[in-house]
Amino acid sequence: MKQENYLRVGRIINTHGLKGELKIQVITDSPQERFAPQTRLYLHQPQGSTYLPVEVQKARPQLKFWLVQLNQITDLTTAEKYKNWELMIVQADLPPLSEKQYYYHQILGITVYDQKRGYLGKVQDIMALGPNDVWVVQDQVGSEILIPILPTVLLQVDVQEQTAQVALPAGLIDED
Incomplete structure (x- = not known):
């Protein structure tokens, strides 16, 4: 499979115990x-092209991390080989979302237009800040515009066309 068909859900930051349990930094909303x-x-080894299939045997949260035991890794020596590797899923395995909900990978890189100002830039990052996300949009000169994703601000997203329409609140960006 091509790399774009995979999505990262965690990164192995350490081992735990003698039986090959892995300490995972979670990069998913639903661990x-x-x-x-x-x-x-x-x-998946970062900057590598190999994707090794594995199966979860058991997992449990530990503070802000997860401890995951994989069927294919049963001892500390083997587990240590995978430090700093990523855990991926196949994009096709993602469950469908409700209307007007999107996965981050669908939003990153899209072009954002304001209904009054026109072209704003492309989404470079998404910050999850509690009640709503904030899109970090980089404009043509490299400046960042922080757009709160609220029903009154986000008017439309076209995933196929990779565009979004917004209505920026007054004072959100410097007009000078």
């Missing part, structure tokens, strides 16, 4: 689902 027993994941 209970992503690390559920019998779930298929893929081990």
Whole structure:
């Protein structure tokens, strides 16, 4: 499979115990689902092209991390080989979202237009700030515009066309 068909859900930051349990930095909104027993994941070395299929045996939260035991890794020596590797899922395995909900990978890179100002730039990052996300949009000169994603601000997203229409609140960007 091509790299764009995979999405990162975690990064192995350390080992835990002698039986090959992995300490995972979570990069997903639903770790209970992503690390559920019998779930298929893929081990990926950053800057590598190999995706090794693995299956979750068990998983549990520990503070802000997760401890994950994979069926294919049963000892500390083997587990240590995978430090700093990523845990991936196949994009096609993602459940569908409700209307007007989007996965981050669908939003990153899209072009944003304001209904009054026209072209604003492209989404470079998304900040999850509690009640709503904030899109970090980089304009043509490299400046950042922070757009709160609220029903009154985000008017339309076209995932196929990679565009979004917004109505920026007054005073959000410097007009000078």
